[in-house]
């Protein structure tokens with residue numbers, strides 16, 4: 001049996017590494033008699049981390065009571081590895097604190113856990129890993145706790161040693177092992193059920209040396225949680241294969257009981273994390289197995305920095321909504337500080353599921369949930385390409401290359417490397433290859449072309465996987481029987497893992513890699529193949545449904561795996577591709593694969609997570625009711641005021657009912673007329689009305705007022721009594737408008753009481769009068785339609801309101817428009833005396849909430865400061881004299897906002913404006929204009 005990732009117990013293992021540390025420190029003599037002295041000296045919580053894990057899991061009593069020789073501590077102790085040291089001082093090597101860098105002589109860290117480099121760097125390497133952004137951010141003691149269902153090593157029964165610890169398979173493990181220069185600790189399932197407590201103890205101890213902490217789940221729980229809910233429900237659903245028919249499931253193991261097992265398993269993961277958690281740790285939860293984990297961890301400690309990353313696709317919300325526990329899982333994930341995906345499509349689907357199924361507000365900037373803005377983003381994974389390129393230079397791989405070249409001499413080799421999973425499109429691949437052979441019989445294909453398929457065994461406890469295996473075997477036999485010759489068979493199919501050296505050699509010598517995933521979160525095999533093809537320049541055939549197609553598409557032959565004839569033709573094209581084209585394709589892919597590494601991926605993710613949490617207080621939404629009296633009193637006392645007022649749902653009258661054909665144009669609520677007039681006529685007050693509506697609607701409503709107007713969310717503005725001008729210097733390309741309009745028309749027709757509005761620079765589909773649930777469902781569909789049309793156009797953005805979808809030019813926001821107006825005020829000398837009062841109030845969408853923070857309102861009293869977002873030379877004289885007493889940011893009718901204050905609705909705004917007007921009335925003014 002073979003496996004791919006580097007052997008963890010080889011020279012570079014923590015065990016060997018630590019031995020070297022001891023040697024470099026002067027051998028065993030330099031090690032304190034009490035190995036615990038080597039533990040973390042600073043943090044009591046981790047000082048006896050292993051002991052604590054064992055003690056609290058109730059499995060290690062015997063081990064812990066025998067301090068002198070852990071290995072002999074139990075009579076039925078498991079023989080884990082005959083190479084292991086007998087000396088108790090050597091028992092601790094995995095716990096020896098070493099720095100997060102690759103310097104094997106360094107012992108600086110006090111975290112009590114070995115660094116990732118011990119795992120990832122071969123011991124012989126003396127190369128210094130430069131300090132990464134990550135290590136700089138986390139500091140010497142900062143740790144990342146990786147929580148994933150699968151650990152990077154699997155505990156496996158062994159006939160002699162009883163237990164061995166081979167590397168685990170799969171992209172998640174490969175990718176995370178590519179991360180360097182950060183102290184990582186893994187929490188996960190050890191790959192096997194271990195009912196015996198003594199075995200659990202030994203395994204815990206052994207895994208701990210490899211910086212892994214096991215979560216022991218018994219067989220029944222694994223069956224229901226992993227084989228059941230994870231792999232029979234979530235996995236197929238997330239890969240667009242739908243949910244299984246309930247009648248096929250044994251009632252006791254139905255979706256309900258599987259979900260209970262799922263939550264129970266998540267709870268056990270959470271408990272284990274909490275045992276090893278220490279303040280400052282970053283907790284990175286991985287994948288669909290652990291969707292409840294962010295919530296459980298935050299319940300334990302709200303200050304934990306928790307991220308969640310999904311390695312699979314997140315399906316369209318239409319698919320996802322079939323899941324009985326859909327809302328519960330989304331809400332649990334949203335407790336994380338950062339939610340990450342491999343691709344924007346997946347992130348977008350997630351956001352629209354939150355909007356349509358939970359009724360939340362949000363877009364790709366974040367989702368408003370639980371009085372916070374949860375960040376959602378795409379972080380496409382990469383690989384550690386150097387690990388492959390270096391391996392190719394080593395003697396072992398070179399030897400294998402020679403061996404394989406001999407074996408396949410005279411034949412073109414097409415390579416497939418996949419877990420034997422239905423998402424990988426095995427049957428489609430075999431059918432396409434069969435079709436290729438049919439069409440190209442002149443090749444005497446059985447001899448000249450071979451499909452070498454490594455089918456890595458996976459999830460064989462799930463019946464669907466066993467069924468797939470037999471279907472695959474049947475098809476392989478058919479093709480081989482049909483096209484085989486006495487000299488050779490066209491398909492070489494191995495139900496095995498391959499060791500890392502063999503895998504590299506195969507990647508290097510084969511002519512074509514054939515990846516036919518029906519859906520795949522990313523697909524790292526395609527990256528690894530490219531990394532190994534520097535000299536061969538083999539061709540990559542890649543399914544358009546693999547996340548990797550978005551990055552490697554330009555250098556690959558992209559296929560729809562369901563189109564068997566297309567894939568067959570692609571095989572022929574790949575085999576016949578001229579050298580020049582192969583080189584061009586390869587160059588593109590190689591640059592991407594070597595530049596965009598797993599390290600980058602992890603750094604980007606963890607840095608964003610760190611930032612999301614450190615900025616959390618700023619992002620958190622804590623509005624309080626606007627103190628109208630105070631706002632009015634301050635107004636009365638100030639000399640140069642700026643009032644920024646939203647229009648819709650702030651100054652408008654309430655439109656209660658929508659009837660088809662009835663004019664629903666918004667109108668200024670008559671109660672505002674008087675106070676607004678007074679405020680606008682006050683020469684020490686500048687009033688700006690900001691709206692998403694078009695210019696003509698604003699003109700109609702505000703013709704009688706001396707105020708500034710902003711239309712179409714900042715695309716245009718108008719000085720009092722002057723002409724409209726655009727805030728954009730160049731005419732924006734709105735070529736997307738036509739296709740968006742068609743989609744909007746289509747949905748307007750099919751959604752009773754919805755309407756759409758085409759403005760000069762934007763389009764809005766509004767469903768606030770439609771049936772709530774139906775409207776949301778339609779909105780989800782509409783977003784998908786838009787994805788197929790205009791969203792790929794980089795110059796447009798989708799802005800989702802609670803009951804609307806708007807497409808506007810990129811970079812247009814209300815905040816930016818107000819920035820422009822402030823620049824104008826300055827140019828017109830309206831700010832000769834500093835602005836000493838600002839009220840910014842409106843029912844603004846999250847996208848436009850930049851209006852509350854523009855420009856630098858954090859200036860101290862009396863400070864003179866340039867406005868943000870202005871050209872320095874233009875704005876040199878802009879002055880504000882603002883502080884928290886004279887700056888009022890206020891949302892209207894929204895629960896969540898970054899504004900400081902809130903008012904419930906229009907009638908409160910009427911009172912406010914009346915009070916302001918009265919406060920500035922001649923008799924009431926402390927500073928006459």
Ligand SMILES: O=P(O)(O)OC[C@H]1O[C@H](O[C@H]2O[C@H](CO)[C@@H](O)[C@H](O)[C@H]2O)[C@H](O)[C@@H](O)[C@@H]1O
Nearest residue numbers: 150170171172287311312381520521522523524
């Ligand atoms: O742990 P298993 O159940 O044996 O499955 C192995 C892994 O399969 C999935 O991998 C995904 O992650 C890759 C890296 O991000 C990605 O390239 C690939 O497209 C995905 O399928 C699964 O998501 C992991 O949790 C499993 O460990």
Ligand SMILES: O=c1ccn([C@@H]2O[C@H](COP(=O)(O)OP(=O)(O)O)[C@@H](O)[C@H]2O)c(=O)[nH]1
Nearest residue numbers: 004169170171172174419497498523524525
């Ligand atoms: O015998 C093997 C063959 C491959 N791989 C690795 O498994 C990973 C597969 O990741 P991918 O993203 O392609 O798909 P996943 O299996 O995670 O769905 C790659 O890193 C391969 O190097 C493995 O561990 N053992």
